[in-house]
Amino acid sequence: MSSDRPQPRVSIVIPIYNEEGILHSAVIDLIDRLKDFDWPYELLLAENGSKDRTVEIAEQLAERFPQVQVHSLGEPNYGKAMREGIFRARGEFVLCDEIDLCDTDFYRRALEILEANRADLVIGSKAMAGANDERPIMRHAATLVLNGMLRVALGFKGTDTHGLKAFRRAPLTEIARTCLVEKDLFASEFVIRAERAGIRIQEIPIRVLEKRPPSVNLFKRVPNVMKNMARLFVAIRVKG
Numbered sequence: 001m002s003s004d005r006p007q008p009r010v011s012i013v014i015p016i017y018n019e020e021g022i023l024h025s026a027v028i029d030l031i032d033r034l035k036d037f038d039w040p041y042e043l044l045l046a047e048n049g050s051k052d053r054t055v056e057i058a059e060q061l062a063e064r065f066p067q068v069q070v071h072s073l074g075e076p077n078y079g080k081a082m083r084e085g086i087f088r089a090r091g092e093f094v095l096c097d098e099i100d101l102c103d104t105d106f107y108r109r110a111l112e113i114l115e116a117n118r119a120d121l122v123i124g125s126k127a128m129a130g131a132n133d134e135r136p137i138m139r140h141a142a143t144l145v146l147n148g149m150l151r152v153a154l155g156f157k158g159t160d161t162h163g164l165k166a167f168r169r170a171p172l173t174e175i176a177r178t179c180l181v182e183k184d185l186f187a188s189e190f191v192i193r194a195e196r197a198g199i200r201i202q203e204i205p206i207r208v209l210e211k212r213p214p215s216v217n218l219f220k221r222v223p224n225v226m227k228n229m230a231r232l233f234v235a236i237r238v239k240g
Contacts, residue, residue: 009092011094045070131206155196175190
């Protein structure tokens with residue numbers, strides 16, 4: 001990591017896995033749309049275990065654009081990649097996004113809230129009033145089921161934990177360090193631990209229209225989600 005890179009105000013963290021089909025066009029489009037914003041930023045591509053040309057394409061983008069950084073875990077692990085991206089972030093504010101979303105409207109609205117000091121963590125909710133979830137019905141239903149499980153098992157008070165987030169880096173990096181689970185439920189643990197720590201949280205509705213099918217089959221994720229849900233219950237409800 002070069003010390004010559006300018007200090008960003010905003011760090012954008014995007015996990016990527018087997019994204020050769022959309023990675024180049026999505027990053028180019030995002031960089032183009034970010035020209036409308038007046039803050040310096042870095043774009044952290046958190047690659048995790050891709051078996052296609054994702055790493056090659058990401059490294060080409062990093063060579064072409066100085067604001068793009070890429071790091072690779074060498075294993076498929078969404079949550080670990082996201083956490084590593086958060087740890088590597090240098091900006092005052094961190095935006096966590098998905099390569100098939102790249103929602104700059106969320107960036108604008110979330111940063112307005114953070115800069116006005118109305119919250120320290122802003123969550124883009126797919127499930128609250130005013131949201132527009134255009135994913136397939138099974139994906140939408142899975143979100144509702146997971147949120148229900150989190151409310152019953154862990155006392156979650158919000159409407160969504162996965163997807164878009166924006167936060168003040170300093171306090172939330174410490175929350176990330178306390179998280180125990182990785183893969184699919186890291187994002188949920190991150191939000192719930194922030195909630196339990198008294199972090200000021202605000203949810204805002206978003207529109208979700210994905211550019212491609214999920215890179216990991218929904219039903220293949222269920223056993224890992226259930227195992228980590230049990231780990232979270234013990235860590236949060238039993239041990240506190």
